[in-house]
Amino acid sequence: MVEEDKIKIEIENLSFFYGEHRIFHDVSTKMMANKITAVVGPSGQGKSTFLMIMNRLWENIPQARLEGHVHILLKNRMTDIYARDVSLPDLRRSVGMVFQKSNPLPMSIYKNMAFPLKLAGIKNQAQIEEKVEAALRDAFLWNEVKDRLSHDARSLSGGQQQRLCIARALIIGPELMLLDEPTSSLDARAAAIIEELILLLKKRCTVFLVSHHMEQIARLADTVMALEDGKIKPV
Amino acid sequence: MNRLGEISVTFFSWLCALSLVAALGTVFVFLLFKGLGGMNLQTIFGDTNAWDALTLRKAVFNGLFPAIVGTILLVIISVVMALPVGLAAGIYLAEYGTGRAKNIFSLFCDILAGVPSILVGLFGFSLSIFLHKYISQNIYPCLLISAASLSFLVLPYLIRTTQIALEQIPSEDRLTALALGAGRLQNIFYVLIPRALSGIVSGVILSIGRCAEDTAVIMLTGVVAMAGLPQSMLAKYEALPFFIYYISSQYTDMQELQMGYAAAIILVGICAVLFVAAFFIKNRLVERMLFRI
Numbered sequence: 001m002v003e004e005d006k007i008k009i010e011i012e013n014l015s016f017f018y019g020e021h022r023i024f025h026d027v028s029t030k031m032m033a034n035k036i037t038a039v040v041g042p043s044g045q046g047k048s049t050f051l052m053i054m055n056r057l058w059e060n061i062p063q064a065r066l067e068g069h070v071h072i073l074l075k076n077r078m079t080d081i082y083a084r085d086v087s088l089p090d091l092r093r094s095v096g097m098v099f100q101k102s103n104p105l106p107m108s109i110y111k112n113m114a115f116p117l118k119l120a121g122i123k124n125q126a127q128i129e130e131k132v133e134a135a136l137r138d139a140f141l142w143n144e145v146k147d148r149l150s151h152d153a154r155s156l157s158g159g160q161q162q163r164l165c166i167a168r169a170l171i172i173g174p175e176l177m178l179l180d181e182p183t184s185s186l187d188a189r190a191a192a193i194i195e196e197l198i199l200l201l202k203k204r205c206t207v208f209l210v211s212h213h214m215e216q217i218a219r220l221a222d223t224v225m226a227l228e229d230g231k232i233k234p235v
Numbered sequence: 236m237n238r239l240g241e242i243s244v245t246f247f248s249w250l251c252a253l254s255l256v257a258a259l260g261t262v263f264v265f266l267l268f269k270g271l272g273g274m275n276l277q278t279i280f281g282d283t284n285a286w287d288a289l290t291l292r293k294a295v296f297n298g299l300f301p302a303i304v305g306t307i308l309l310v311i312i313s314v315v316m317a318l319p320v321g322l323a324a325g326i327y328l329a330e331y332g333t334g335r336a337k338n339i340f341s342l343f344c345d346i347l348a349g350v351p352s353i354l355v356g357l358f359g360f361s362l363s364i365f366l367h368k369y370i371s372q373n374i375y376p377c378l379l380i381s382a383a384s385l386s387f388l389v390l391p392y393l394i395r396t397t398q399i400a401l402e403q404i405p406s407e408d409r410l411t412a413l414a415l416g417a418g419r420l421q422n423i424f425y426v427l428i429p430r431a432l433s434g435i436v437s438g439v440i441l442s443i444g445r446c447a448e449d450t451a452v453i454m455l456t457g458v459v460a461m462a463g464l465p466q467s468m469l470a471k472y473e474a475l476p477f478f479i480y481y482i483s484s485q486y487t488d489m490q491e492l493q494m495g496y497a498a499a500i501i502l503v504g505i506c507a508v509l510f511v512a513a514f515f516i517k518n519r520l521v522e523r524m525l526f527r528i
Contacts, residue, residue, distance in 0.1 A: 057414055061406070093416040103411045105426065116415040119425075172416060 006073060008033035008176060008206040009054065014068035016049060018061075023049055025230040026068075031223070033073060036198065036207040038221035040214065040235070045227045047210040048100070051178040054208065055095040056081065056088060074175060093120060096174030096205075100181040102161035104153035104168075109145050112153045112164060116172045131171055139167035140197060159190025166197060177201055179209045183216065195220060266503070270496025278497045279303070294463050299498055301463050302473040306505060308465065309382055309453070309474055310446040317386035317393055317442060322435070324390075325397025330423060348391035356455035359384030363456065376457035379468040384452045389442035396441070400434025401427055429521055436517040443509045447502060450476040475502040 009031040016024040023046040031037045052058040113132040136142040183191035224235040281298030366374040458477040465472035482495035
């Protein structure tokens with residue numbers, strides 16, 4: 001299902017605070033579906049926080065506070081993700097996230113991949129196996145790990161770990177992927193594979209990318225926004 | 236800091252570490268020196284055949300066997316009673332508690348940790364009198380009351396170590412499973428507790444040691460010098476620390492004193508075995524919890 005020219009995310013009058021410190025001030029913007037939207041800006045401006053607003057992950061940070069509205073197109077319906085009846089696990093299954101530092105859980109590659117499915121209550125082993133393989137293939141990782149699925153995920157190289165994390169986020173079929181500087185801790189070759197992967201991602205979901213690597217943004221992004229002094233500006 | 240200062244700080248640190256090892260070594264060597272001669276089957280099982288005693292066919296009257304069994308039962312029952320409450324309270328303080336409620340609970344936890352054990356013993360004693368008077372004439376100070384009182388005593392250790400172990404998990408690791416659609420409880424049970432298990436087990440080990448050595452509480456709540464094996468949870472029982480206490484104050488000959496030292500060695504041994512068991516259970520638990528999902 002391709003949603004050309006549809007609005008995926010709509011942010012209205014968003015302000016964000018850490019304690020008394022204001023990170024964003026009255027931000028309003030839109031992002032298109034099935035595009036790669038990139039946010040650039042100097043570090044410490046709250047780029048990661050901006051991503052976490054889309055899956056409400058910031059709510060686990062003490063003293064953080066948000067004002068304003070965020071609507072995301074989920075299951076073809078513009079959903080106010082801060083509405084009271086939104087289930088956080090459901091939201092985070094629809095809005096996947098990959099962090100700057102790859103974060104495999106201390107278990108085998110297979111268990112890492114199956115983890116989100118188990119969290120979602122899927123118990124059918126054959127179905128799980130099938131999905132694990134498909135997601136690993138999608139992340140260009142299957143051929144490298146198919147013979148050692150039972151090995152500890154932390155024994156993989158940095159680039160492989162990051163691809164595992166992308167595959168793990170993909171396995172539950174998110175509609176929106178949040179990528180927080182996904183290649184910043186990788187060497188050029190590993191980063192190139194991940195860039196290729198990100199370009200393919202937009203066929204199946206909307207990608208929202210944070211990076212401070214301008215060349216990478218130029219190669220990947222359809223739309224670029226800059227985060228500066230608590231405001232979002234188109235570039 | 237100048238060179239002399241640096242050398243003296245290093246020297247002092249070494250000296251402190253050394254004194255710790257020396258203190259522990261001295262106690263152990265002293266114990267072994269005094270008690271090893273008394274370590275034999277006669278001390279443990281008295282005049283009863285060891286096999287008959289272990290299979291509970293014959294009672295032991297003049298050996299340490301009933302006290303050993305009493306101590307092991309006491310420790311296990313106390314820790315098993317305290318563990319769920321301690322874990323739950325620790326999880327509450329680390330994951331759910333905020334603001335004033337958390338501060339008040341923390342304060343109570345600290346106060347409980349500071350209560351002298353003799354007071355806990357007195358409470359247990361009063362409780363047994365209360366139960367005897369108002370619930371059932373059959374309730375006296377007994378194994379169950381002792382274990383319940385001891386579980387009060389070790390609760391703060393369990394709560395604090397659980398809380399600290401959970402709070403030490405870096406925030407990135409807390410977010411991993413949540414970002415994958417884990418609910419709050421799923422995150423706690425699948426990710427946070429397995430990560431914190433080492434810390435939690437150290438709390439359990441502290442508690443085991445505390446339950447095994449405490450004398451003040453059990454003296455007031457059901458331990459006696461001669462009871463044989465405890466017949467039920469509501470029966471009187473023997474325990475090693477109490478045996479050591481009364482034999483050291485009332486021994487009549489050197490052989491009895493040596494038996495007291497032997498009891499001390501056995502008590503240390505029981506603690507060691509229980510520590511190892513706690514570690515073993517921890518490893519199995521990590522496997523079960525982390526690799527089940």
